[in-house]
Amino acid sequence: MLSIYLSTEETHREQDIQAFCLSYGSDFTWLDQRTAKFIISKAHAIQLRVLYEPLRDDLGIKMTMVIGFDNEALMRLALANASENHSGKIIDLGDVLLLDTLKGDHRLILSLDQLLSKVSKEVLETARMYLLTGGNSVLSASLLYVHRNTFSYRLAKFIDQTGLDLRESNLADFLQTYFTIKSSILG
Numbered sequence: 361m362l363s364i365y366l367s368t369e370e371t372h373r374e375q376d377i378q379a380f381c382l383s384y385g386s387d388f389t390w391l392d393q394r395t396a397k398f399i400i401s402k403a404h405a406i407q408l409r410v411l412y413e414p415l416r417d418d419l420g421i422k423m424t425m426v427i428g429f430d431n432e433a434l435m436r437l438a439l440a441n442a443s444e445n446h447s448g449k450i451i452d453l454g455d456v457l458l459l460d461t462l463k464g465d466h467r468l469i470l471s472l473d474q475l476l477s478k479v480s481k482e483v484l485e486t487a488r489m490y491l492l493t494g495g496n497s498v499l500s501a502s503l504l505y506v507h508r509n510t511f512s513y514r515l516a517k518f519i520d521q522t523g524l525d526l527r528e529s530n531l532a533d534f535l536q537t538y539f540t541i542k543s544s545i546l547g
Contacts, residue, residue, distance in 0.1 A: 362405055362528055364450075365397045365435040366425040367443045373421055380421065384408045391432070395439065400427075402528060409450050416448060427530055428453030429523050434471045441465065454534035461541050472538050479521050486514035490526055491536045 364385065368377060371393055378396070381388050384407065385400035400408065405427050416422060424443040427450065428435050438456045442449070445459065457468045476484060489500040501511035519525050526532045
């Protein structure tokens with residue numbers, strides 16, 4: 361499951377916004393007067409992306425949304441950046457990371473650095489190999505010279521420690537973008 365964080369200036373339309381979001385997801389929560397989050401499946405996230413802009417104009421509700429995971433500090437930062445540069449749109453967390461980095465804003469990179477610093481090197485390498493093999497656990501385990509049960513344990517540990525479920529393509533793309541930026545752009 362994915363999390364969507366949203367911001368809006370429509371503070372007088374809380375019930376309409378909540379009803380709209382709950383028609384696609386669950387566990388809707390207002391974090392403050394202008395910011396909320398909810399849980400959404402991959403299929404519903406795709407459907408929301410396709411339908412949001414026409415519905416936004418019909419409903420008269422302008423929201424900026426970032427599709428990511430449930431890490432409030434990192435997602436609030438991404439949402440603030442998206443609200444500034446992509447107001448009224450839905451954008452993936454990985455896209456916010458890339459666009460911010462290209463503009464010279466490294467705050468999301470630093471926030472992710474801090475999150476990943478809690479993970480051991482072998483668990484981080486497990487996640488990286490999983491991404492490099494396109495999510496092929498058997499091949500990843502083989503390339504790391506570990507039993508596939510060991511690999512599965514380490515991947516589960518990564519997901520548990522970071523909240524980044526790499527089985528979700530949006531989150532896998534986000535982390536792959538991070539690794540690419542760290543190795544290629546920031547060296």
